[in-house]
Amino acid sequence: MIVEILTDAERVALQRILIPVADDEWILGHRGSEWLGLAPDLEEDLALSSITQDNLGHAQLLYDIVADLGGYSADQWVYARSPSEWKHCQLVEMSRQDWADLVAGRFVYETFDEMRLQMLNLIAYQPLQAAVTKIRQEKMYHLQHFESWVDTLVLGGQSARQRILEALTDVYAQIGDMFVWEETNPGLDLWHLNETARGLPQKWVTRLQGKYESLGLPWHTRVIPQAESNGRLGQHAESFFPLWKEMTSVREIAPLSGW
Amino acid sequence: MSTDEIWDRLKTVADPEIPNLSIVDLGMVDRVEIDQGHVKVDLMPTFVGCPALHWIEQKVEEALAPYPTTVKFVYRTPWTTERLTARGRERLLEWGVAPPLNQPGPVTCPLCGSQKTHLNSAFGPSLCRAIYYCDECQQPFEAMKAI
Numbered sequence: 485m486i487v488e489i490l491t492d493a494e495r496v497a498l499q500r501i502l503i504p505v506a507d508d509e510w511i512l513g514h515r516g517s518e519w520l521g522l523a524p525d526l527e528e529d530l531a532l533s534s535i536t537q538d539n540l541g542h543a544q545l546l547y548d549i550v551a552d553l554g555g556y557s558a559d560q561w562v563y564a565r566s567p568s569e570w571k572h573c574q575l576v577e578m579s580r581q582d583w584a585d586l587v588a589g590r591f592v593y594e595t596f597d598e599m600r601l602q603m604l605n606l607i608a609y610q611p612l613q614a615a616v617t618k619i620r621q622e623k624m625y626h627l628q629h630f631e632s633w634v635d636t637l638v639l640g641g642q643s644a645r646q647r648i649l650e651a652l653t654d655v656y657a658q659i660g661d662m663f664v665w666e667e668t669n670p671g672l673d674l675w676h677l678n679e680t681a682r683g684l685p686q687k688w689v690t691r692l693q694g695k696y697e698s699l700g701l702p703w704h705t706r707v708i709p710q711a712e713s714n715g716r717l718g719q720h721a722e723s724f725f726p727l728w729k730e731m732t733s734v735r736e737i738a739p740l741s742g743w
Numbered sequence: 744m745s746t747d748e749i750w751d752r753l754k755t756v757a758d759p760e761i762p763n764l765s766i767v768d769l770g771m772v773d774r775v776e777i778d779q780g781h782v783k784v785d786l787m788p789t790f791v792g793c794p795a796l797h798w799i800e801q802k803v804e805e806a807l808a809p810y811p812t813t814v815k816f817v818y819r820t821p822w823t824t825e826r827l828t829a830r831g832r833e834r835l836l837e838w839g840v841a842p843p844l845n846q847p848g849p850v851t852c853p854l855c856g857s858q859k860t861h862l863n864s865a866f867g868p869s870l871c872r873a874i875y876y877c878d879e880c881q882q883p884f885e886a887m888k889a890i
């Protein structure tokens with residue numbers, strides 16, 4: 485049964501499930517904006533700007549849901565947390581590098597995120613279900629977009645092909661914490677999500693393998709690495725700190741400013 | 744003041760990107776309620792990250808002035824392109840933007856009417872529009888993205 489009101493225990497549990505999801509989208513939005521004017525062509529500049537706006541919108545919608553469940557306001561979640569309280573994964577933290585790295589990273593993330601959103605849809609809380617439906621409508625275009633970029637680069641000549649293949653290999657080193665949920669996350673028990681959550685990595689590997697095969701690329705069985713530092717536990721790379729400083733700088737100067 | 748009057752006034756609030764299209768044509772208005780002289784308007788955002796939401800909220804308040812108005816953005820039922828009214832689809836076309844397709848098939852070129860068209864980029868100049876190309880009249884054009 486889909487409910488509109490949760491128990492106290494469910495509220496806290498749901499907040500803990502949703503914060504990493506919102507953080508992933510928020511950080512992606514910030515990293516995406518670093519490409520403004522630097523994408524390979526004008527069409528892509530428009531596309532990535534739209535996607536970035538979508539990412540920030542999704543994050544805001546999820547922070548609002550979390551805020552409605554009690555505690556911090558959406559603004560506080562974004563502006564009042566210290567770096568180690570952020571729960572996004574390493575992959576979304578990646579600063580601007582080669583275009584192929586962005587394509588590989590986003591393709592990998594969006595395939596995962598679609599599976600994660602399907603999982604969140606199993607939580608029978610009406611505001612969340614409505615938000616997930618809305619987010620998936622928009623996300624479908626993101627996945628299609630980056631998937632077609634993978635195709636373009638693989639089929640786009642020697643150098644492009646080599647760069648995207650290297651990027652797809654390199655990205656593997658960064659996904660260790662993407663699938664990780666907090667060690668003790670009561671929400672996974674409450675909504676019977678443990679099995680689905682455990683199945684995500686294999687489901688994702690199968691999806692990636694399908695993509696390789698459809699492009700005639702050699703597939704080597706891959707193992708998802710253990711996370712050396714775990715973003716879901718607030719462990720972040722050095723490169724996150726300047727971004728965090730920038731995100732919170734306006735709030736530092738003018739504490740009463742809005743979004 | 745009646746609910747009908749409110750709906751009529753809401754028809755004067757245009758989409759900031761397509762000025763001949765109102766938020767009623769777009770199907771953005773979810774609910775209108777009058778509570779002791781206070782108007783409550785629930786709107787469904789077309790896209791979550793739409794940067795025009797705040798602007799639309801202001802325009803709704805202005806259109807309903809001097810009645811005190813509270814605008815809320817709601818996601819109870821997610822907005823989809825199927826909510827666009829028949830009038831809205833006509834208006835879009837008049838503005839030169841192809842209406843969204845609610846089932847798979849070719850998009851009709853708003854310039855020449857040909858169906859020999861293909862998608863160029865799912866991301867156009869705003870969140871809700873995609874860029875297509877017409878192979879008949881060899882012109883790029885925009886279409887509202889189906890969601």
Ligand SMILES: [Zn+2]
Nearest residue numbers: 852855877880
């Ligand atoms: Zn044409």
